[in-house]
Amino acid sequence: MEIGLSTFVETTPDVKSGKVMSHAQRIREVVEEIVLADQVGLDVFGVGEHHREDYAASAPAVILAAAASQTKRIRLTSAVTVLSSDDPVRVFQDFATLDAISNGRAEIMAGRGSFIESFPLFGYDLKDYDELYDEKLDLLLKIRESEKVTWSGKHRPVIHNRGVYPRPVQDPLPVWIGSGGTPDSVVRAGLLGLPLVLAIIGGRPLQFAPLVRLYKQAAEQAGHDVSKLTVASHSHGFVGETTEAAADQFFPSTQYAMNKLGRERGWGQYDRASFDFARSFEEALYVGDPQTVAEKIIYLRKNVGITRFMLHCPVGTMPHEDVMKSIELLGKEVAPRVREEVARWEIEQN
Numbered sequence: 001m002e003i004g005l006s007t008f009v010e011t012t013p014d015v016k017s018g019k020v021m022s023h024a025q026r027i028r029e030v031v032e033e034i035v036l037a038d039q040v041g042l043d044v045f046g047v048g049e050h051h052r053e054d055y056a057a058s059a060p061a062v063i064l065a066a067a068a069s070q071t072k073r074i075r076l077t078s079a080v081t082v083l084s085s086d087d088p089v090r091v092f093q094d095f096a097t098l099d100a101i102s103n104g105r106a107e108i109m110a111g112r113g114s115f116i117e118s119f120p121l122f123g124y125d126l127k128d129y130d131e132l133y134d135e136k137l138d139l140l141l142k143i144r145e146s147e148k149v150t151w152s153g154k155h156r157p158v159i160h161n162r163g164v165y166p167r168p169v170q171d172p173l174p175v176w177i178g179s180g181g182t183p184d185s186v187v188r189a190g191l192l193g194l195p196l197v198l199a200i201i202g203g204r205p206l207q208f209a210p211l212v213r214l215y216k217q218a219a220e221q222a223g224h225d226v227s228k229l230t231v232a233s234h235s236h237g238f239v240g241e242t243t244e245a246a247a248d249q250f251f252p253s254t255q256y257a258m259n260k261l262g263r264e265r266g267w268g269q270y271d272r273a274s275f276d277f278a279r280s281f282e283e284a285l286y287v288g289d290p291q292t293v294a295e296k297i298i299y300l301r302k303n304v305g306i307t308r309f310m311l312h313c314p315v316g317t318m319p320h321e322d323v324m325k326s327i328e329l330l331g332k333e334v335a336p337r338v339r340e341e342v343a344r345w346e347i348e349q350n
């Protein structure tokens with residue numbers, strides 16, 4: 001069972017002062033967070049790609065590369081790469097370079113993205129949303145399979161027997177499929193035999209169990225070894241010294257960020273009652289003291305089949321020292337509890 005973190009490198013206004021930190025400051029903070037995550041024994045850190053004012057990470061591979069030379073063990077991944085609006089050749093080159101700097105710790109999470117700003121920015125039409133992803137994923141996988149590539153498609157110029165360099169340390173370079181929880185996306189991942197990442201950010205995580213089963217059924221039908229498949233979840237959360245303190249620290253910035261997105265997307269008002277309900281045991285918000293958060297992750301492993309858990313923290317802008325303390329608690333107190341219990345449970349299952 002792997003435990004890690006993800007961030008979108010948000011720069012929303014401070015809920016107390018109203019001030020907005022610079023993108024540069026927040027990026028430097030994230031590098032410090034990745035270094036600390038490595039030091040406290042966490043397994044993976046993901047940085048998500050966005051192209052808007054309130055998110056600083058338009059180039060996750062660059063941020064991860066800055067942390068790569070300062071870390072030793074932690075795996076470094078996008079969370080996600082918006083593959084539909086990117087060039088698979090450049091994506092592969094960027095992450096193969098990251099793989100070299102980190103000596104084999106890079107991963108790509110390939111997703112469509114729930115934000116659409118990158119499409120007009122890079123000249124793509126949203127009516128091609130699904131077609132772009134299918135085509136570009138096909139090219140990315142061909143590049144990782146072979147040094148020389150011949151490929152043709154509708155939305156990118158033809159490639160005639162061209163080499164793509166550098167080649168990564170890992171062979172093959174890990175590519176995960178990011179999914180918001182649609183049957184089509186999990187079936188695609190299963191048929192390709194690729195690891196799956198589920199964004200479990202609302203509702204009951206237990207509702208994702210049928211999707212995990214569907215993923216494994218598709219993989220088995222395609223002839224892949226189901227025992228080797230890995231399934232990750234990405235969920236909002238925060239670890240504090242006590243559960244109530246964690247909730248009080250995490251709520252203000254989360255409320256601001258959720259209501260900002262809610263106004264854009266037509267969601268209802270996000271209030272403290274909504275927040276408190278979402279952090280109850282069977283819901284998808286992982287906020288609490290180390291024991292509370294560990295128990296929820298263990299429940300996810302036993303009942304949904306998740307083999308990697310990524311805590312998304314912060315949501316909105318929180319004080320850097322609060323985020324660092326949460327990372328420390330996750331690595332030193334939550335992760336050991338989870339690993340010990342999951343290892344014991346797996347022995348019992350076998």
